[in-house]
Amino acid sequence: MVNYSLFKEDSIKGRYVTLAQLQNHFFSKIRSEAIYIGKSVKGENIPAFQFGHGKFKVLMWSQMHGNESTTTKAVCDMIHFLQSEDVLAKHILSKCSITVVPILNPDGAEVYTRINHNEVDLNRDAKDRTQPESQALRKLFKKIHPQYCFNLHDQRTLFSAGNTQKPATVSFLSPSSNVERDITPTREAAMKLIVAMNYDLQELIPGQVGRYDDGFNENCTGDSFQTTGTPTILFEAGHYAEDYEREKTREYIFHALIKGLQTIADNQVNEFSTNDYFKIPENRKLFFDVVVWHANKVNPKFKEGVKVGIRFKEVLIDDKIEFIPEIAEKGTLEGYFGHKLIECIDSKDFGFSSKDKKVLELLQNFDV
Structure with a gap:
């Protein structure tokens, strides 16, 4: 497993993470040139960055909800790793082409709200795409035609991993692509990739990984992208003991991201079983x-x-x-x-x- 301490991006920390902070402290360290995919309601340019030149295309975005910043910090750590001389990083970049949107909702991030400046939840705007941020993400999705999507979020401290006294420090979901919740080949691929990540996380936080309910909602971005035939995974960064700044949780999200990319790069997704996906306990609000x-x-x-x-x-x-x-x-x-x-x-x-x-x-x- 990767030595996380070598790659933590110390310039970005805490719960309040904004586009201005990334511009002032982190973006200059990225060797990839920014691609501006659109503008927010208030006119902020929304940057994306591309890494690698492999055949497996991965699209990931963070802070679709402006007050969910843990995965953004983990993405910064991941970029630090991918730009290193680490053998695994070079291998991933040789097999994958990774597009990262660090903050999709910069207006919401600035004022620390879930919604955007028009008071719309972008993760309930996938069908109608009334907001410029939703339109920008969909345009990028269509341009890239990714084989995998990572939808990166935070969850509240109230969630437990099943009916246990353990917090859901990390949660996943392979969203449904229809009301019947059929296990389509697309959902199956996302489930298997989640299983791969869960195996590594169980070594770090045993019993602290949860699974979200898979009720279908055509307005949710993950469900919508899954419907197109692209395996899409919801990541949720949750609570770890006494870690309200979520500096430990960012580490576990980092490990999940790296394991996910490694599994894709090694073309090993199908080596895992969907049965093990359903062994991950469903989140409870306990x-x-x-x-x-x-x-x-x-x-x-x-x-x-x-x-x-x-x-x-x-x-x-x-x-x-x-x-x-x-x-x-x-x-x-x-x-x-x-x-x-x-x-x-x-x-x-x-x-x-x-x-x-x-x-x-x-x-x-x-x-x-």
């Missing part, structure tokens, strides 16, 4: 960011014995993402888990981190 027991110890307005489930809202403040706690649920919370558990005896149990202090303040100020 996590809170914090679960507090005995909250009545810091505020008597909570009933004795009640557990409080708290989830963080991500808010952009002064070019930094702040995690603001909100009470999501109160009760027995049976069957649910917390990324952090606080068994409250008194206020000292909350620790001294900024997140802990905000949680304590939230509970103390709670009113029925």
Whole structure:
């Protein structure tokens, strides 16, 4: 497995990643010339970069949702690797032609929102393509005629890998291409490639890979591209313990990207089994960011014995993402888990981190 520490792009970090940051700190390091595939609603040029000269064409795009930046960081790491003297990198580039769109939704990235400047979710605009960003991606897709597409996203911290107390740190989906969810040859190829990536990830994060529900939605980009006969894979970067900046998760996405490209380059996709795809547990929404027991110890307005489930809202403040706690649920919370558990005896149990202090303040100020 590749030594990730050699290729992490340290100039890009944290949750707030914008096109301006990439332009100022990273694009000058790319030896491939930018290809501008279109403009955003606000007129930002959307760049793509091409690597390699092989027969297998791969198209990948990140930050279709502006507030989903982990895969963008991993893409920067991947580019760093592909431009290195590593033997595997040279092999991949000899067999693959890779086109990368680091940020498809620069307007959304700038203000840290899922939607674009017209308040449209680009991942629900694949059929009508009302937005310039959607049109730019489809035009690029038609120009390249890729054999594989990687659709790169982030997922919320609430997802577990199946009905377990393990977070879905990475999730995948081979989208359906019809309402019946038939396993077409296209879907099958995407499933097998996911299995290849999952094998490597299980060595790094055993039990922390999930699979998304495959209900068909013709408005979703992955489903739409899958329908054209192009194997398309949804990547979802999720939570790793105490990694709210998602610097560890970016590493696992990096390894998945490299394994996926290596499997394509080696023409080994068909050596894997779709049966193993369905062994990957489906995502469940079983996590809170914090679960507090005995909250009545810091505020008597909570009933004795009640557990409080708290989830963080991500808010952009002064070019930094702040995690603001909100009470999501109160009760027995049976069957649910917390990324952090606080068994409250008194206020000292909350620790001294900024997140802990905000949680304590939230509970103390709670009113029925």
